[in-house]
Amino acid sequence: MRNLVDLSLPVEPIAPHHLIGTLGDIFLQERHERLLSLPIVNEGRPVGVISRHNMQKIFMSRYGREIQGKKPVETIMNPAPLLVSVDQSMEEASHFVTRNIAFPITEDFILIKDGQYHGIGSVIDLLRGMEERMAEQNVSLSNALSLLKASQSQIIQSEKMASLGQMVAGVAHEINTPLGYVKNNLEMASEAFKLLRDIGVAHNALLSALQTGEASDEEVHQRLSELEARNAGFQAVYPEDEMDALFKDTLYGLEQISEIVVNLKNFSRLDQAAVDNVNINQCIDSALLIARNVIKHKAEVERNYGSLPTVRCAPSQINQVILNLLTNAAHAIDRPDGRIVIRTQADERYVHIVLTDNGKGIPPEVIKKIFDPFFTTKPVGQGTGLGLSIAFKIVQDHKGLIRVKSKPGLGSAFCVSLPRST
Numbered sequence: 001m002r003n004l005v006d007l008s009l010p011v012e013p014i015a016p017h018h019l020i021g022t023l024g025d026i027f028l029q030e031r032h033e034r035l036l037s038l039p040i041v042n043e044g045r046p047v048g049v050i051s052r053h054n055m056q057k058i059f060m061s062r063y064g065r066e067i068q069g070k071k072p073v074e075t076i077m078n079p080a081p082l083l084v085s086v087d088q089s090m091e092e093a094s095h096f097v098t099r100n101i102a103f104p105i106t107e108d109f110i111l112i113k114d115g116q117y118h119g120i121g122s123v124i125d126l127l128r129g130m131e132e133r134m135a136e137q138n139v140s141l142s143n144a145l146s147l148l149k150a151s152q153s154q155i156i157q158s159e160k161m162a163s164l165g166q167m168v169a170g171v172a173h174e175i176n177t178p179l180g181y182v183k184n185n186l187e188m189a190s191e192a193f194k195l196l197r198d199i200g201v202a203h204n205a206l207l208s209a210l211q212t213g214e215a216s217d218e219e220v221h222q223r224l225s226e227l228e229a230r231n232a233g234f235q236a237v238y239p240e241d242e243m244d245a246l247f248k249d250t251l252y253g254l255e256q257i258s259e260i261v262v263n264l265k266n267f268s269r270l271d272q273a274a275v276d277n278v279n280i281n282q283c284i285d286s287a288l289l290i291a292r293n294v295i296k297h298k299a300e301v302e303r304n305y306g307s308l309p310t311v312r313c314a315p316s317q318i319n320q321v322i323l324n325l326l327t328n329a330a331h332a333i334d335r336p337d338g339r340i341v342i343r344t345q346a347d348e349r350y351v352h353i354v355l356t357d358n359g360k361g362i363p364p365e366v367i368k369k370i371f372d373p374f375f376t377t378k379p380v381g382q383g384t385g386l387g388l389s390i391a392f393k394i395v396q397d398h399k400g401l402i403r404v405k406s407k408p409g410l411g412s413a414f415c416v417s418l419p420r421s422t
């Protein structure tokens with residue numbers, strides 16, 4: 001990277017008493033061709049500058065050279081040249097020069113070191129230097145940007161993994177209850193089956209006694225009573241209506257489990273970015289099922305669905321948005337009559353999802369920051385502060401809008417608007 005000192009042109013300075021008449025020859029020398037001005041230096045210190053432009057004015061005016069030629073250059077020089085220290089950065093110098101240079105540009109600036117003349121700097125070299133520097137900065141900025149993008153997608157990935165972990169824990173919990181009683185019922189059914197098998201054995205014994213005709217009446221009678229006793233024993237432990245209920249419960253439990261599995265499949269949609277024409281009400285149902293575990297001890301959920309046209313979106317991502325909003329709402333509620341209302345409706349351009357909670361609300365100084373990545377008011381380890389920033393990004397990628405309104409102490413409302421399919 002070039003520095004200011006590299007721009008310094010080693011031009012021999014002119015003394016203040018140098019006569020104007022001979023300056024023209026100096027300007028005409030080939031080595032001074034690209035200079036706009038010459039530095040006037042007295043005992044090492046720059047005291048002025050004389051421009052080619054001024055010289056031209058004198059030389060071109062009638063008798064100018066004759067009248068002025070015998071005078072020292074200090075009588076016509078600009079006594080306030082632009083002085084730039086070589087120790088300054090290129091940016092500082094460029095800032096100083098662009099702010100102070102006179103237009104049209106007729107003079108170069110003078111470079112000094114410790115107050116002493118060091119050389120001449122041309123504006124065009126300074127511009128080129130700055131351009132090079134900006135190009136270098138652009139390269140390092142775009143490198144930084146790609147690094148940032150990479151780490152952003154890493155963060156999104158790890159947030160996904162974190163919420164996936166939470167979700168899996170919730171789902172495991174949801175499945176566990178029906179699984180518990182399905183297992184219990186099956187154990188009972190297996191006990192009942194053992195008794196039924198015993199009845200079958202007693203039944204066969206009676207049947208063979210009757211068929212062979214060899215058994216005594218007493219023996220037949222004994223086998224009959226045995227069968228009746230087992231049958232009565234079975235009926236006492238497992239009355240018919242209870243057995244029916246047992247099987248109904250078991251099937252219900254299995255249906256619940258398969259419903260959760262279907263929703264989970266819908267929710268995660270292995271083909272993450274798959275885009276489809278989707279009914280948002282179904283997305284909400286899916287997300288509600290997944291979030292049930294987080295919500296159920298916090299709030300009642302009221303669904304107020306409008307009839308919606310489809311929305312062209314990645315359903316797994318929209319699920320994620322709704323899940324994040326639901327989780328936040330549940331976290332904000334700390335009262336016995338917690339309530340989350342989800343309303344959907346459509347207008348001619350958008351499908352709107354409005355999620356209202358009666359949680360603690362968001363103070364005005366906080367609301368400005370809630371969509372910022374990593375902003376959280378939750379204790380360390382409880383919130384990453386990414387939920388809403390991810391929701392924002394997803395909604396933005398869908399060309400939608402996400403808005404919030406809140407009254408501290410009363411609750412908050414988040415509105416997600418997604419463009420309807422065309």
Ligand SMILES: Nc1ncnc2c1ncn2[C@@H]1O[C@H](COP(=O)(O)OP(=O)(O)OP(=O)(O)O)[C@@H](O)[C@H]1O
Binds near residue numbers: 382
């Ligand atoms: N419904 C809400 N009611 C009150 N405050 C909310 C609500 N939703 C969000 N907030 C506030 O916005 C902040 C940021 O929310 P965000 O979802 O981005 O992160 P988080 O919930 O803190 O952490 P994470 O979602 O990553 O676990 C929360 O910490 C909370 O202060």
Ligand SMILES: [Mg+2]
Binds near residue numbers: 324327328383387388
């Ligand atoms: Mg959150």
